[in-house]
Amino acid sequence: MSGTSEGTGSAADSIRPAITQRHEAVPAVPSASAGPAPLSRADTARNDYRAAFNAAHLPMAVVDRDGYVVAANTALAGLLGTEPHALTHQCAADLVDLASEARTWAAYQEVLRGRQARLRCTRRLKHPDGHSLWTEVTLGPVPGTGDVLLSVADISDRRDLQARLRHLQMHDPVTRLPNRALFFERLSAALEASGYEHGGGTGRIGLCYLDLDGFKAVNDTLGHRVGDRLLAAVAARLTQCADQSGYGRTGGHLVARLGGDEFALLVEESTGTEQLADLARSVLAAVQEPFDLAGQRLSVSASIGVVERAASGTSATGLMQAADTTLYWAKADGKARWTLFDPERNAHRMTRQALSSTLRPAVEQGEFVLEYQPLVDLESGVVRGVEALVRWNHPQFGTLTPNRFIGIAEEDGSIVQLGQWVLRTACRQARRWQIEQPSDSPVFVSVNVAVRQVWDSDLVGDVAEILAETGLAPQLLQLELTESAVMGSAGRPLQALQALSDMGVRIAIDDFGTGYSNLAYLSRLPVSVLKLDGSFVRGFRYEEGTHPNPADETIVEALVQLAHRLGLTVTAECVETAGQAARLRRVGCDTGQGWLYSRAVAPERIAEMIGSRPGVGGPA
Numbered sequence: 001m002s003g004t005s006e007g008t009g010s011a012a013d014s015i016r017p018a019i020t021q022r023h024e025a026v027p028a029v030p031s032a033s034a035g036p037a038p039l040s041r042a043d044t045a046r047n048d049y050r051a052a053f054n055a056a057h058l059p060m061a062v063v064d065r066d067g068y069v070v071a072a073n074t075a076l077a078g079l080l081g082t083e084p085h086a087l088t089h090q091c092a093a094d095l096v097d098l099a100s101e102a103r104t105w106a107a108y109q110e111v112l113r114g115r116q117a118r119l120r121c122t123r124r125l126k127h128p129d130g131h132s133l134w135t136e137v138t139l140g141p142v143p144g145t146g147d148v149l150l151s152v153a154d155i156s157d158r159r160d161l162q163a164r165l166r167h168l169q170m171h172d173p174v175t176r177l178p179n180r181a182l183f184f185e186r187l188s189a190a191l192e193a194s195g196y197e198h199g200g201g202t203g204r205i206g207l208c209y210l211d212l213d214g215f216k217a218v219n220d221t222l223g224h225r226v227g228d229r230l231l232a233a234v235a236a237r238l239t240q241c242a243d244q245s246g247y248g249r250t251g252g253h254l255v256a257r258l259g260g261d262e263f264a265l266l267v268e269e270s271t272g273t274e275q276l277a278d279l280a281r282s283v284l285a286a287v288q289e290p291f292d293l294a295g296q297r298l299s300v301s302a303s304i305g306v307v308e309r310a311a312s313g314t315s316a317t318g319l320m321q322a323a324d325t326t327l328y329w330a331k332a333d334g335k336a337r338w339t340l341f342d343p344e345r346n347a348h349r350m351t352r353q354a355l356s357s358t359l360r361p362a363v364e365q366g367e368f369v370l371e372y373q374p375l376v377d378l379e380s381g382v383v384r385g386v387e388a389l390v391r392w393n394h395p396q397f398g399t400l401t402p403n404r405f406i407g408i409a410e411e412d413g414s415i416v417q418l419g420q421w422v423l424r425t426a427c428r429q430a431r432r433w434q435i436e437q438p439s440d441s442p443v444f445v446s447v448n449v450a451v452r453q454v455w456d457s458d459l460v461g462d463v464a465e466i467l468a469e470t471g472l473a474p475q476l477l478q479l480e481l482t483e484s485a486v487m488g489s490a491g492r493p494l495q496a497l498q499a500l501s502d503m504g505v506r507i508a509i510d511d512f513g514t515g516y517s518n519l520a521y522l523s524r525l526p527v528s529v530l531k532l533d534g535s536f537v538r539g540f541r542y543e544e545g546t547h548p549n550p551a552d553e554t555i556v557e558a559l560v561q562l563a564h565r566l567g568l569t570v571t572a573e574c575v576e577t578a579g580q581a582a583r584l585r586r587v588g589c590d591t592g593q594g595w596l597y598s599r600a601v602a603p604e605r606i607a608e609m610i611g612s613r614p615g616v617g618g619p620a
Contacts, residue, residue: 054084059152062142063092065112070147079135079152081128092150096137097123111139111148122155134159172257174228175235183256183264187316190252190268194311206270206308208280209323210238212287213301213335215261222296229293230300231261237286238263245279264323267308273340276308280338288336301336303327308341325349351397355405358394360414363421367393370425371600374609375446375571378585378592383609385444385478387593388426389600390418406450415450416457423447423462427470427477429603433610434476440611446478446508451493460499474504478529483509494525501526508571513559522566530563532556534574537594540583557587564588 053060059076061069072087080087080095093099098108098121110116119139126132136153170182178186194203212234219227235257242253242265254266265283270276287302305326307319322341330339362368372386392400409415430445453459467474479500497507508529513536539552556572563570572584575594584592598609 059154061087061092061095061150063112063139063148063150065114065146065148067092067108067112069095076152079127079133079154080125096135096150096152097125098137108139111141114141114146117141125152175232175257177235177239177263178254178256180256180258183254183258183266184316186254187266187319190266191311191314191316191319201269202271203311204270204272204309205311205314205319206267206273206276206279207306207319207323208265208267208276208283208338209305209307209320209327210263210265210283210287210302211304211327211331212261213303213331215300218298218300222298226293226296226298230291230298231257233291233293234263234287234300237289238265238283241265241279241282241286245282270308273306273308276306277338277340280304280306284336284338303330303335304338305330306338306340322346352408354396355394355400356408356412359405359409359412360417362392362394363414363417367395368418368421369393370422370429371602372429372445372606373593373600374597374606375591375593376597378572378581378589382441383443383597383606383612384591385446386430386606387446387480387600388422388429388448390422402448410450410452413452413456415452419450419453420457420462420466424466424470427466427472430476431470431472433603433607434472436607437610442473442476443606443610444476444478444506445472446480448480448510451481454493454496460496460503463500463505464503475506478506478508480508480510480531483512498526501528511573513555522562522568527568529569529571530559531571531573531593532559532589534594537572537574537580537584540580553583553587556584556589560588 053071054073056073057075059073059079061072061076064070069087069090069092072084074084077084077087087095093105093108099105101121104119104121107116107119107121111119117140119137121137123135123137124132125135133154133156136155138151138153139148141147142149170179170185171177172179190205194201194205212230215227215230218230235255238255242255245253252268254264254268256264256266258264265279267276267279284302284304287300291298291300305323305328307322307326309319309322325346326339326341329342329345330337333339369391370388371391372388374383375385375387376382377384390402390406392405394400406415409418426445426447430443434442449459463477463479466472467477481497501507506528507526508531509527510531511533512530513533536552536556540556560570569590570588571591571593572580572589573593575581575584575592575596577596580594581592581596598605
């Protein structure tokens with residue numbers, strides 16, 4: 001393995017330490033009669049390094065600055081299935097596949113030029129006998145020579161172990177499916193790849209997010225062992241559904257267990273919502289087929305959220321949020337079904353969430369205002385009272401009517417705080433009208449009360465405190481509760497209503513005729529007023545080509561007569577025409593409320609109406 005030219009040198013010369021020149025003058029060979037000349041210390045070291053290089057178990061080669069093999073040891077030759085001398089003068093990059101990747105090739109050139117100290121990379125090499133092996137290739141300079149030492153370590157066993165460990169780490173032990181970590185890795189890779197691809201694919205992605213209905217009951221009643229068997233059986237059916245759907249024609253798919261009884265079916269390069277809908281239908285049918293598990297016959301169902309969209313501009317987090325929301329819709333809509341993501345419905349949900357998070361601070365920040373709609377005596381046309389209607393001047397969504405936020409306030413309990421503000425503001429305003437217009441008969445103010453206000457607060461105490469604070473007489477306050485709330489009252493609510501009535505406050509049943517309509521219950525309730533739902537009043541209106549519904553008039557007349565016999569007054573809502581008002585007056589209805597008289601307006605406009613007859617000349 002000695003060098004043959006000045007540009008090459010021997011392998012031993014290349015790897016020996018502390019040598020500053022590539023060649024030294026070779027001493028004259030002594031004559032045979034003189035006997036073998038004793039080796040110098042340098043020659044001995046050179047031979048030792050040559051022997052160590054050849055005998056080393058680590059495959060190695062010395063590479064010159066042009067990238068050609070100067071010398072290779074036996075281990076490298078064995079790794080590549082050849083002889084050491086056959087590797088000499090070969091291109092080192094070709095032997096260990098350094099040119100197949102642009103970044104690695106550039107780094108390799110830098111090492112050869114001495115601009116980079118070391119390179120380490122992993123390469124998969126093909127042995128001449130046909131099998132492949134994973135190797136770790138390392139290159140570093142040999143000091144003082146300009147050459148580079150290349151070493152190749154067989155890491156196939158290590159890679160196999162890493163692959164097995166990764167498989168265990170990335171797969172669910174119960175179902176053998178990819179787990180949450182692998183699912184998100186695959187999802188992120190699919191979304192990232194979509195940003196670089198130009199043609200050849202659909203550029204879309206789909207997801208079916210599945211949750212078993214009632215799985216907890218299986219675990220609780222039959223035990224976790226049966227539950228695990230059920231999960232494994234479900235996983236097998238999901239995989240079969242995905243395989244039978246033929247996604248190989250358009251892209252890849254992945255079935256994963258995300259945790260608990262949640263599964264996901266990811267469809268890369270989806271062709272549209274119809275493809276995902278077909279998959280969801282097949283999955284739903286497959287899961288609903290009975291399972292036979294070691295003598296246990298189980299029937300379950302699933303709820304599925306389906307999302308399909310363009311991959312560009314979609315994040316993994318955004319896709320999963322949409323899927324989770326849609327799954328919730330499927331559950332809320334009755335379970336055992338699949339639901340497709342609806343952007344409009346989601347926007348409504350997001351708006352609702354935004355309102356919910358800002359509702360409580362809005363009361364303190366003064367974002368709510370009250371408008372008032374007059375309650376007019378049908379006989380005289382004089383304003384007898386007003387209903388206080390709350391509005392939310394939201395900084396982002398503009399002016400919101402009660403139907404946009406009252407339900408949210410009832411759900412999260414902020415209705416108590418909001419209700420107290422409405423009650424105090426309305427009573428203060430009614431007292432102000434009374435003071436400012438002492439010559440006119442005082443008008444009462446009607447305030448809506450939610451059932452939760454009765455349960456979660458001391459409504460009786462709040463009303464007494466506010467009346468004392470504002471100086472408003474109890475007879476000038478009317479509290480409205482819905483029919484379903486009042487008719488179902490018992491215990492504390494009924495006691496509160498009775499205490500308020502005893503105080504002199506009037507109690508009105510709002511939207512009467514749409515709820516329980518338990519007429520016999522009326523006699524046992526401390527109610528003063530019935531407010532007929534607008535659906536009855538609309539039947540009194542003449543439309544082009546139609547006639548009023550006589551049944552509505554008969555029902556209203558009967559309700560009015562019944563209310564009067566019980567000592568109650570009747571208010572008709574949604575009065576929009578003079579004809580409606582005339583017919584309501586004819587059947588004995590006491591007061592009317594609606595656009596015929598006025599929409600809900602600011603307090604200053606109500607002050608102008610007090611003492612006047614707003615219904616005489618049409619809408620205000």
